[in-house]
Amino acid sequence: MRDVTDHEIAAFRRDGWVHLPGLVEEVGELRERAIERLRARSTAHLTLVDEAFGQSRDVALEERCFAGLMTSFGPNAVRLLHGVDAVRVQVTNLLVKEPGEHGATEFHQDFPWMPMDRSAMLTLWVALVDVPAEMGSLRFYTGSHAYGLLGRSFVREGDDQITAHPWLRDLTLSPPLDLAAGDATVHHSLTVHGAPANRASGTRLSFTATYFDAETLYTGAPYKQTDELELKVNQPFDHPRFPCLRP
Numbered sequence: 163m164r165d166v167t168d169h170e171i172a173a174f175r176r177d178g179w180v181h182l183p184g185l186v187e188e189v190g191e192l193r194e195r196a197i198e199r200l201r202a203r204s205t206a207h208l209t210l211v212d213e214a215f216g217q218s219r220d221v222a223l224e225e226r227c228f229a230g231l232m233t234s235f236g237p238n239a240v241r242l243l244h245g246v247d248a249v250r251v252q253v254t255n256l257l258v259k260e261p262g263e264h265g266a267t268e269f270h271q272d273f274p275w276m277p278m279d280r281s282a283m284l285t286l287w288v289a290l291v292d293v294p295a296e297m298g299s300l301r302f303y304t305g306s307h308a309y310g311l312l313g314r315s316f317v318r319e320g321d322d323q324i325t326a327h328p329w330l331r332d333l334t335l336s337p338p339l340d341l342a343a344g345d346a347t348v349h350h351s352l353t354v355h356g357a358p359a360n361r362a363s364g365t366r367l368s369f370t371a372t373y374f375d376a377e378t379l380y381t382g383a384p385y386k387q388t389d390e391l392e393l394k395v396n397q398p399f400d401h402p403r404f405p406c407l408r409p
């Protein structure tokens with residue numbers, strides 16, 4: 163994996179998202195492991211998120227090659243986030259968007275569900291196959307991370323951010339990106355983002371990892387991932403599920 167450049171860091175801080183062409187040199191093994199693992203995924207559509215994409219969560223806890231990818235991006239995540247000395251990983255995931263099976267990913271922010279006391283958090287999204295725009299690469303409202311918490315989406319029908327906050331349309335929507343396998347995007351946890359449905363013929367396949375400031379304290383807000391972990395309120399996420407990475 164290459165380092166992010168100073169120019170890319172400046173763009174991320176200004177825009178709330180950045181395109182990282184050629185971030186990962188070789189994705190062959192990652193793609194094979196992803197396909198293998200996704201065979202076992204549940205295809206039940208139980209939530210509004212399931213309508214948008216399938217998931218295989220915590221992939222880096224179980225697959226060495228994804229653990230390597232997660233770890234190598236740690237120093238980049240520290241550099242991208244402002245005033246952060248170390249990060250923890252919140253979750254790693256494989257996302258699959260099938261033509262026909264999945265619809266659009268409605269525009270949303272990632273942070274409003276999180277049981278964290280600060281929003282210094284970002285998500286790396288790596289294309290594991292070529293993802294032309296019509297396959298559903300992510301779109302971002304440029305600068306939307308400056309507007310704070312805008313509320314939860316995927317909770318009720320019609321709660322996407324554009325319906326809730328029509329003024330977002332005054333911001334610039336990022337261009338439809340044609341990603342090659344190994345290209346990535348990064349978005350801040352407050353950046354409004356979404357993706358169109360997959361209108362190509364193949365499967366959209368990506369790896370994501372979410373990183374947050376290692377100093378972040380647990381608030382105790384109900385959240386499926388953390389409810390069972392016996393974390394202490396007002397203490398850091400000091401738990402093997404949230405590995406700490408330093409530059």
Ligand SMILES: O=C(O)CCC(=O)C(=O)O
Nearest residue numbers: 215257267272285357370
């Ligand atoms: O891949 C998608 O369509 C959505 C992914 C997403 O919202 C995220 O990684 O935060």
Ligand SMILES: [Fe+2]
Nearest residue numbers: 270271272355
């Ligand atoms: Fe998201």
